[in-house]
Amino acid sequence: MGKPRPLLGATAELVNAANAVRPLGRKGYSTIATFAFGWPTSENAPLLFTGSVLDVVRRAVLGHYRTRNGRISLVAKALTWGLLALVQRREVVSKRYFEDPLKATLGADYMEAEEPERRPRGVFGTGWTRRRYVHETARYGRHAPNLADIWMRPDLPRDGKAPVLLQIPGGAWMIGMRRPQAYPMLSRLAERGWVCVSIGYRISPRYTWPDHIVDVKQAIAWVKENIATYGGDPEAIHITGGSAGGHLTALAALTPNDPKWQPGFEDADTSVAAAVPIYGRYDWFTDTGNGRPEFIKILEKFIVKLPFAANRQVYLDASPITLVHSDAPPFFILHGEDDSVIPVREGRDFADALRNVSKSPVIYAEIPHAQHAFDFFGSAHGHNTAAAVERFLNWVRGPG
Numbered sequence: 001m002g003k004p005r006p007l008l009g010a011t012a013e014l015v016n017a018a019n020a021v022r023p024l025g026r027k028g029y030s031t032i033a034t035f036a037f038g039w040p041t042s043e044n045a046p047l048l049f050t051g052s053v054l055d056v057v058r059r060a061v062l063g064h065y066r067t068r069n070g071r072i073s074l075v076a077k078a079l080t081w082g083l084l085a086l087v088q089r090r091e092v093v094s095k096r097y098f099e100d101p102l103k104a105t106l107g108a109d110y111m112e113a114e115e116p117e118r119r120p121r122g123v124f125g126t127g128w129t130r131r132r133y134v135h136e137t138a139r140y141g142r143h144a145p146n147l148a149d150i151w152m153r154p155d156l157p158r159d160g161k162a163p164v165l166l167q168i169p170g171g172a173w174m175i176g177m178r179r180p181q182a183y184p185m186l187s188r189l190a191e192r193g194w195v196c197v198s199i200g201y202r203i204s205p206r207y208t209w210p211d212h213i214v215d216v217k218q219a220i221a222w223v224k225e226n227i228a229t230y231g232g233d234p235e236a237i238h239i240t241g242g243s244a245g246g247h248l249t250a251l252a253a254l255t256p257n258d259p260k261w262q263p264g265f266e267d268a269d270t271s272v273a274a275a276v277p278i279y280g281r282y283d284w285f286t287d288t289g290n291g292r293p294e295f296i297k298i299l300e301k302f303i304v305k306l307p308f309a310a311n312r313q314v315y316l317d318a319s320p321i322t323l324v325h326s327d328a329p330p331f332f333i334l335h336g337e338d339d340s341v342i343p344v345r346e347g348r349d350f351a352d353a354l355r356n357v358s359k360s361p362v363i364y365a366e367i368p369h370a371q372h373a374f375d376f377f378g379s380a381h382g383h384n385t386a387a388a389v390e391r392f393l394n395w396v397r398g399p400g
Helices: 006-021 030-043 045-062 068-092 095-106 122-127 129-133 183-191 211-230 244-254 292-303 312-317 344-355 380-397
Strands: 134-139 147-151 162-168 195-199 232-242 274-278 331-336 362-367
Touching (some): 006 045, 006 068, 030 045, 030 068, 045 068, 068 380, 095 362, 095 380, 129 134, 129 183, 147 183, 147 211, 162 183, 162 211, 162 244, 162 380, 183 380, 195 211, 211 244, 232 244, 232 380, 244 274, 274 380, 344 362, 362 380
Parallel strands (some): 162 195, 162 232, 232 274, 274 331
Antiparallel strands (some): 134 147, 147 195
16 A cells, blocks of 8 residues: 555545635636636535545544644645535625625516425435426437437426426537436426426537537427427426526527528427526627637547638627617526636626517526536526526516
8 A cells, every 4th residue: 555645635635625715817718727626525525524534534544643744734624625615615605696696677566486395405416306397308409419408397287388498408518418407497396297308409519500409499399399299388488507508598589480400391380488598608709818718729639520710600690799670589697606617707798688689578697606507406596597587587477
């Protein structure tokens, strides 16, 4: 066995906890590592705290703290625990940052949804919800990735009156796994009588833009034609997604029935009642600023596969911020203040641009200290997101 190095491990834990408190890398490709380590830590602080304490107990039994370095490592561990406690405290009290924007825009007496009778809590509890609520996996298109998980309560009436939420997964347009994304939201709404549809779609680099948005449009059309079979209301289709899914959500909601994105099904209705993009990319054309050159290079090489300079219009057409208009449906836009993958300015600018022209409500919630993908786990952020989205969508639906 190698020589015990408690100080090395304790230092790594301390740096990781500090990164969760405030991202250490905010420029260029360093943001990828910042997110990879900071995201699970910021959303699962109690789990990491428990693991760290157990590690201290193990090392104490083995006598690793008898040396000077061992005692210093204990101090580092204590500092780590303090930072993790701060991370968890900030998350626990974050509910008002989700709710206050709703009240400010819709009024203090906007529709409040009741708490569901059964609500999964915690990371592991949320992970089991797919088995409880996924009724069927259906095919909505002819391509291999065109699969849709239908989330619903087993006892849901098949009268075609249940509201519907279409969930578009994220993953930089290159991963796009529908499992296990948005489980807190999907399980909450399914329990409350919604039919939720979580889709897969064609992703890069195997496929090329605009295959991604074409599949999303195809999914909307399929849902409108088939969701009544599961008890859903084809006239009450709402759409949400995070990251790349947030981009596709906004783009789909702003371009209903656009034949450019509907090859072979140009006459299909692809309008939606409301959109909830979360920490999305809304600008594919700005090539200067923090992280922008790197992002454009990724689009050029893996996703669009066309030089930006010679095909600028392609990138403009794919940017929701250039497509805002007065007849847009209601939007609820959420973004984390400490997002190291997609800077928070992206969400702010899109919300401002849409507010300036839309006749429908545009609500923007900026969550302090939240990283990218803050709604992924069954954390307080995940459940606060689900609750706020439910209340917004219930307001859109109106009484009854």
